[in-house]
Amino acid sequence: MSIKIGAQKGKWRAFGLVRDKNGKPKVNKDISKIPKPIWDMLTPEEQEELRNGSDTS
Amino acid sequence: MAVTHHNDVKKAIADAVLGEIDEDTGAADLVLQTAGTVAVATLVFNDPAAPAASTTGVLTFDNTPTIEDTNATGNASPVTKFVIRSGTNVEKVYGSVGTATPTDDIALSSTTIGAGDTVQVTSLTYTAPP
Numbered sequence: 001m002s003i004k005i006g007a008q009k010g011k012w013r014a015f016g017l018v019r020d021k022n023g024k025p026k027v028n029k030d031i032s033k034i035p036k037p038i039w040d041m042l043t044p045e046e047q048e049e050l051r052n053g054s055d056t057s
Numbered sequence: 058m059a060v061t062h063h064n065d066v067k068k069a070i071a072d073a074v075l076g077e078i079d080e081d082t083g084a085a086d087l088v089l090q091t092a093g094t095v096a097v098a099t100l101v102f103n104d105p106a107a108p109a110a111s112t113t114g115v116l117t118f119d120n121t122p123t124i125e126d127t128n129a130t131g132n133a134s135p136v137t138k139f140v141i142r143s144g145t146n147v148e149k150v151y152g153s154v155g156t157a158t159p160t161d162d163i164a165l166s167s168t169t170i171g172a173g174d175t176v177q178v179t180s181l182t183y184t185a186p187p
Contacts, residue, residue: 008059008186010070011162012162012163012183013184014118014162014179015158015165017177018169019177020174021172021173026169027166027167037180
């Protein structure tokens, strides 16, 4: 007889921001798709720029 | 019925994971790789990488100073996975990288990383099995 035990897995979680070599963030132009932890890594100026140029189509 | 663990066990599991990552002299690191296991960026942890796990088995990695690579090697192919290595480059943990949450273990703002790019991570946690 075999006994099968169902086990759930541990979980890793992290968010990361990539900037090009000029310091410009490489993010989705549709800001609704940017996870909040990544959004919070942007400067207020960068957030404003993305809001103004956001492509939500 | 799924197996679950007492909080004491969850904490022990999480502390064991941290022990493996921090077992060697020097800081551990997190290497972002392509599907072909080519290293694209190497982000160095603080040493120790994290304080002991919480009573519910959660490790929260120390992000001061920031865990980052300010001069990535880069690659034309996107990163799809990561490996965490101890201070002497012994591989300890593997996971997925993408842009989606919550399906990817690490969600990046872009999976295409060029030479000289900067990659910073935040909110890095490990949660022991429930």
